[in-house]
Amino acid sequence: MTSPAKFRKDKEIVAEYETQVKEIRAQLVEQLKCLDQQCELRVQLLQDLQDFFRKKAEIEVDYSRNLEKLAERFLTKTRSTKDHLLKKEQSILSPVNCWNLLLLQVKRESRDHATLSDLYLNNIIPRFAQISEDSGRLFKKSKEVGVQLQEDLMKVLNELYTVMKTYHMYNTDSINAESKLKEAEKQEEKQMGRSGRQDDRQTPRSPDTLASIKSDEKPVRRSSVKKIEKMKEKRQAKYTENKLKAIKARNEYLLALEATNGCVFKYYIHDLSDIIDCCDLGYHASLHRALRTYLSAEQNVETSKHSGLETLEGAAESLEANGDKQKLMETYNNVFCPPARFDFQSHMGDTMGVMCAxxxxxxxxxxxxxxxxxxxxxxxxxxxxxxxxxxxxxxxxxxxxxxxxxxxxxxxxxxxxxxxxxxxxxxxxxxxxxxxxxxxxxxxxxxxxxxxxxxxxxxxxxxxxxxxxxxxxxxxxGESQKTDCCLASGRRNSSVRKQDSGEAIPLMVESCIRFISRHGLQHEGIFRVSGSQVEVNDIKNAFERGEDPLAGDQNDHDMDSIAGVLKLYFRGLDHALFPKEVFHDLISCVSMESLQERAVHIKKVLQSLPSKTLIIMRYLFAFLNHLSQYSEENMMDPYNLAICFGPTLMSVPEGHDQVSCQAHVNELIKTIIIHHDTIFPGPQDLQGPVYTIPGAGDDFCDSPHCEPPLVEEPAPETISVGHNSEDVTVALTI
CATH class of the missing domain: 1.10.287 (Helix Hairpins)
Structure with a gap:
């Protein structure tokens, strides 16, 4: 029989197992609760993100509208002024340009923030909603898998419990059988011992007496021994059987125990991780994409803002007082140009208009x-x-x-x-x-x-x-009178001075103009782009030696260098082509709105100049007018040519504002280029060489240096009198 101590121990083992299983079952329940809580937190987080971006979208659209209203308020206020006073983009003053760019930057920010609001509402928020929906669906499916795995685990634990109970039962039976077998063996030993003692205590007797006693006791002893032996054999067989069952049950229990431990380990180490991965499937990647969308939107807004601020920064760096002053005076020529000189008003027929000395x-x-x-x-x-x-x-x-x-x-x-x-x-x-x-x-x-x-x-x-x-x-x-503008004396080389003294058109001027007329009418940037200083010096030195390096049909010279030689000639004169004595009279005509009236006034002022000066002017400005007719190809309209030649042909007297006066000089030279045929007298009124358009059928000019043109030029295009701000800037630096 099983002892009470062993019985209590078996109960303790079973109770300990049940407690361990109960703890595992509680863990499994808490695991599902934990996953449920994480899912709820995730859904709440995504909902908060949606609410946040929905509110941010409202703020962005309100901000966008306010910026739009702010920009429109001032744009409406300044639009009429800008249209009325600043008709050309290049005439916009630098502070006004900064103001316009600032307003455009505000409008740009308004559009960017409106786009940002639209992205929040129609892109980012739907992304979070989709993530929330996907997370809930995936969690539900993951939870179903987890519940199934937990059920399988509980089945394994229940199976282990059953195998353990079976093992305990068979082991108990084996122990009981063993006890009964030992009891039978003891009875057998006891029976055998009793028989031996009886033999020893008996006295010796005759053989006949002993034979009779043995014959009487033998059946009784043999029956009892056989019965005990039979019981022992039965119990031995029972013990062997129960022992085998106990061994098999123990083996099954050990196998089930190992399998159960393996399943428990696998569930806690691998299955739970896989279930969590299933719950997180795509969540972090989708959230990453949504947040990257937000970052991309914000970064593009910042990039757009940075680009606009860079433009505004460039405009702020370009704030320049002298340039604005020149633009202002060019825009209002009739307001800022000097008025006409006051003429002597004779009294009562007094014809003496000069001082009496x-x-x-x-x-x-x-x-x-x-x-x-x-x-x-x-x-x-x-x-x-x-x-x-x-x-x-x-x-x-x-x-x-x-x-x-x-x-x-x-x-x-x-x-x-x-x-x-x-x-x-x-x-x-x-x-x-x-x-x-x-x-x-x-x-x-x-x-x-x-x-x-x-x-x-x-x-x-x-x-x-x-x-x-x-x-x-x-x-x-009569102490400092000088009425003749000695152009020939303007050359610093004696050979050139001697050469010019007997010629109406200096060889350097005539040869350069002839070369450009033949080969450079369509050369882009003529007189604006600087040529090679080495070649300019070589050509200039050749002319000073009395040679003509541009004679013949060769076209291997740099066109910009030829143009530089021509400008260098007029820049090197001791006195500018337009004398200072007529500066104020000429500048006063700029206030006249009609170009025709300007031309008449200029013609009247220039009549007082020497004939030699007028011949050179007529020749030069006829060439410049011809050159301007190809402005679509050479990018040099009358205004751009005036910017190149204005500082060279007419210097601003000392004591005058160089910037404002130069703007008037440029406008004057432009007028002379356009109306040269009205301003200067023709061959009948002024004898001397006349510039003739190459290919017109006549000789190039009537100068002894002239040669017939080698190429025919295309028909002149319509004269363009507009000017480009970029060309102006480049020309002023030449």
Missing amino acids: QQPVEGDLIQRCQQLQSRLSTLKIENDEVKKTMEATLSTIQDMVTVEDYDVSECFHHSNSMESVKSTFSESYLSKPSLAKRRANQQETEQFYFTKLKEFLEGRNLITKLEAKHDLIQKTL
């Missing part, structure tokens, strides 16, 4: 001229000192207004606490104490500058007035 007023004029000279010397010294002080003050003001105080990057170095920007910004350049002090210093310096400026301008005006009187008296007295 005869006695008795000659001595008075000489004395007055000396007084003016002395007074001018003193005034110029004083005005130069005022000018130096004014320029130094202006430099101080420019240092004040150009201080690089625009870097506010420190204001954006926030800590994680998101501290207020105001506390950082208050210590910057715009802090009240610093700003008040700087403003006070700047205003004080400006006041001093304008005081000196006023003093300088008043002094210069007085000097100009006294110089005009002094020069007229000198001219009247």
